[in-house]
Amino acid sequence: MLKHKLKYSGLFLPLLIALILPLYLTDYWIYALTLTFYYVIMAVTWNLLGGYTGQFSLSHHTFAMIGSYISALLIIKTGIPLWMGMASSWIFNAFISVLLGILCLRMRGIYLALTTWAFAEIVKTYIRMDFEFTGGDRGLNAPLFFKTMNPIPYYYLFLAFAVLTIIVIAIIMRSRIGYYLRTIRNDEVAAQAMGVNTVRWKVFAFMVASVFASVAGTLYGHFTGLISPVSGDFYEMSLIIIFVVIGGMRSQAGPVVGAISVRFLAEVLKKWPEIRMIILALVVILIMRFFNGGVMEFLRQGVQRIRQRKGRTPVSGLQKMEPRQR
Amino acid sequence: MQFLISGIIMGVLYCLMSLGVNFIYGIMKVINWAIGEFFMIGAYVQYLLIVTVLGTRYWYIGVFIVAFCTFFLGAFVQKILIKPMFVGMVEEKTEYATIVTIAMAILFRNLAIFIGGPYIYTPPDYAPPTHIGPLPLSGNNFIAFIGTIVILALFFYFLKRTWIGKAFQAVSQNRAGVLTAGIDVLKFDMIAFGIGTALAGAGGALLAPVILVYPLCGVIPTVRGFEIIVIGGLGSIPGVFAAGLSIGIAESLGAAFINPSFVDIYGFGLLMLILLIKPYGLFGKPERSV
Numbered sequence: 350m351l352k353h354k355l356k357y358s359g360l361f362l363p364l365l366i367a368l369i370l371p372l373y374l375t376d377y378w379i380y381a382l383t384l385t386f387y388y389v390i391m392a393v394t395w396n397l398l399g400g401y402t403g404q405f406s407l408s409h410h411t412f413a414m415i416g417s418y419i420s421a422l423l424i425i426k427t428g429i430p431l432w433m434g435m436a437s438s439w440i441f442n443a444f445i446s447v448l449l450g451i452l453c454l455r456m457r458g459i460y461l462a463l464t465t466w467a468f469a470e471i472v473k474t475y476i477r478m479d480f481e482f483t484g485g486d487r488g489l490n491a492p493l494f495f496k497t498m499n500p501i502p503y504y505y506l507f508l509a510f511a512v513l514t515i516i517v518i519a520i521i522m523r524s525r526i527g528y529y530l531r532t533i534r535n536d537e538v539a540a541q542a543m544g545v546n547t548v549r550w551k552v553f554a555f556m557v558a559s560v561f562a563s564v565a566g567t568l569y570g571h572f573t574g575l576i577s578p579v580s581g582d583f584y585e586m587s588l589i590i591i592f593v594v595i596g597g598m599r600s601q602a603g604p605v606v607g608a609i610s611v612r613f614l615a616e617v618l619k620k621w622p623e624i625r626m627i628i629l630a631l632v633v634i635l636i637m638r639f640f641n642g643g644v645m646e647f648l649r650q651g652v653q654r655i656r657q658r659k660g661r662t663p664v665s666g667l668q669k670m671e672p673r674q675r
Numbered sequence: 676m677q678f679l680i681s682g683i684i685m686g687v688l689y690c691l692m693s694l695g696v697n698f699i700y701g702i703m704k705v706i707n708w709a710i711g712e713f714f715m716i717g718a719y720v721q722y723l724l725i726v727t728v729l730g731t732r733y734w735y736i737g738v739f740i741v742a743f744c745t746f747f748l749g750a751f752v753q754k755i756l757i758k759p760m761f762v763g764m765v766e767e768k769t770e771y772a773t774i775v776t777i778a779m780a781i782l783f784r785n786l787a788i789f790i791g792g793p794y795i796y797t798p799p800d801y802a803p804p805t806h807i808g809p810l811p812l813s814g815n816n817f818i819a820f821i822g823t824i825v826i827l828a829l830f831f832y833f834l835k836r837t838w839i840g841k842a843f844q845a846v847s848q849n850r851a852g853v854l855t856a857g858i859d860v861l862k863f864d865m866i867a868f869g870i871g872t873a874l875a876g877a878g879g880a881l882l883a884p885v886i887l888v889y890p891l892c893g894v895i896p897t898v899r900g901f902e903i904i905v906i907g908g909l910g911s912i913p914g915v916f917a918a919g920l921s922i923g924i925a926e927s928l929g930a931a932f933i934n935p936s937f938v939d940i941y942g943f944g945l946l947m948l949i950l951l952i953k954p955y956g957l958f959g960k961p962e963r964s965v
Contacts, residue, residue, distance in 0.1 A: 399770075403767070403769075403770060405769075405770075405773050407777075452947060452950045452951060452954075453905075453950055453954075455954050456954055456955065457769075459706060459769060459773075459909070460905065460909075460950075462706070462773060463706070463901045463904060463905050464905060464946065464950070466708075466898065466901055467898050467901050467902050467905070467942075467943055467946065468943065470894065470895075470898040470939070471898070471939055471940055471943040474939040474940070475937065475939070475940060478936045478937060478939075479936075479937075534767075583894070584781075587777060587778075587780075587781045590774060590777060590778075591778075591781075594774055594778075598770075622785075623785040623786075623788045623789040624785075624789065626781055626782075626784075626785040627782055627785045627786060627789065629781075630778045630779070630781040630782035630785070631778075631782065633774065633775075633778040634756065634775055634778045634779065634782070637771055637774050637775050637778070638756065638759065638775070
């Protein structure tokens, strides 16, 4: 009973804090937190693909950028309402990702990484070059959600979408599909032998992740009001990987914790962007080299150690379900 | 005809990039995502050498020094970061290698910005403009073309004729079998990684006057390199040449007949086409799963 209570309070306490936080913060920090929720959506969905399924997409940020551009361009050129622009850009992204996925997910995961890396750079170059249509390096003025400069409505909107994303990913991972995806990562041949249609579920994971990326992208576009090819820079992708690895791959809370803590660190070290990235890259290398699991695994082991010292039997981990490979 | 020649020249230059990646992949089954950063380091070191020590006339000595330096840097990186994969410390190899090398790329880029600043350095020209037949060609491109061919020839001589080269071929075919033949696989991994990065570094040194020297100068060649690898087939060395030439030609033809500002897209279109027809690339084989 107590364990259940603890678990639910662990889920609802951060949400409660997030709900009342805007009352006590300056506009700048509310803005920063809103951006953080954008990264939370990106990191959580990339974790589904790169962490659980083991398929490395290196164009997650590109799907966000495509989403924001399509939505903004449709609204500007045709004058359709905002929600229609967003929805159509999500559908377009689903289409592209399924196409890319079917082409390169028939092979091992490394092909997806190679192709999506090239895809990301190509899309960025296209948007920069075709400046008459997309605005090029100057960027594009996207219409805003709300006709106000007050960041609080945006904050709640992003919070709602971030929570929604986390819930959807949690549902997927607890369903039968979640087990399919985990088997694909652990041993693809064994998964095939068990009758899992690996290609279909890999494409499915890629599609879900890309659509959520475009959701985040459209939100971002209509929040900042200015979209530019900079958001297609590889820097963004590396940030997402950093969030997920530092927070802990293959855990549901890991990307969230990683995104929030690293974003906070980034805001503090804002004056020295290069040093910041050097430190983060070093941390990622060290985590991968010595401690494969990130902050969440660290916390979990710590809790387990305390329990053992108290003489109780260790509780099996809430998130870590997959067996070690071979 | 002109476009064909310029396409071939660009194609050969792209080959150098993807050869480094593909060689490493063939030996260790690891993609080095930081190869563009080794290219960038090569360009920086070459610029430094030319401006401070050597002077423009002796640029070719610089290329060798750069290749030497990047070889040792690559071997060092392999020793501390990639080698643990093979001595049983890492569960998920692809994931580990991908994330570590991407983090390395970020590290090198930001170090470059931190040390050299976000400026674009322009090295002096290696040679005055020349002509090949009817095609006017900048001396730098010509030099880069010749230099690339020399490096590729040396590489192939090394791979096909020397004992070490043959040992490398053996390692790429069967790692366990080679161990029984008395070859220290871990040591060869290190050398292979060094050679791969040295190829990229030499490429950076050769192309420094063409692409110019700045922290992100490795990105575009890397993208081409990865496209070539997918088109040619992972781990296949003849595939690199076929794919490199076809990308170079596709780009210059596309630039000539369709629209020159979208040069980068034609190569990707070719890649999509090849993936549709031959999923494992022109020369690639479906991998055996153990």
